[in-house]
Amino acid sequence: MENAVSTRADKPRGHRKVRTGVVVSDKMDKTIVVRIERIKLHRKYKKYTRVWKNVKAHDQENSCRTGDLIQIIETRPLSKDKRWRLLKVIRRAD
Numbered sequence: 001m002e003n004a005v006s007t008r009a010d011k012p013r014g015h016r017k018v019r020t021g022v023v024v025s026d027k028m029d030k031t032i033v034v035r036i037e038r039i040k041l042h043r044k045y046k047k048y049t050r051v052w053k054n055v056k057a058h059d060q061e062n063s064c065r066t067g068d069l070i071q072i073i074e075t076r077p078l079s080k081d082k083r084w085r086l087l088k089v090i091r092r093a094d
Contacts, residue, residue, distance in 0.1 A: 017074040018071060018074075021034040022069055026062070026066055030062060032056070036052060036055060057070075058082055060085075064086065067093025068092055070090060072085065073085060
């Protein structure tokens with residue numbers, strides 16, 4: 001009989017979170033602030049609301065501008081606040 005408790009060995013190695021968001025600031029060098037938005041269901045009232053979180057991501061070439069729709073991927077800590085890096089630009093801002 002196998003143990004029913006989940007262990008760390010059960011998780012696949014190398015699996016990183018990928019999120020889509022909009023660049024809200026590009027004023028820092030090699031760093032962008034990305035707003036990740038999701039829709040959440042209220043537990044009591046069953047109403048959907050938008051919630052968002054701003055995260056800092058690493059942009060090596062300083063290629064992103066405010067308003068770009070991008071994909072970011074989770075990575076090791078790069079600084080005090082940076083835990084994400086730019087994966088690709090989906091749509092450029094006009």
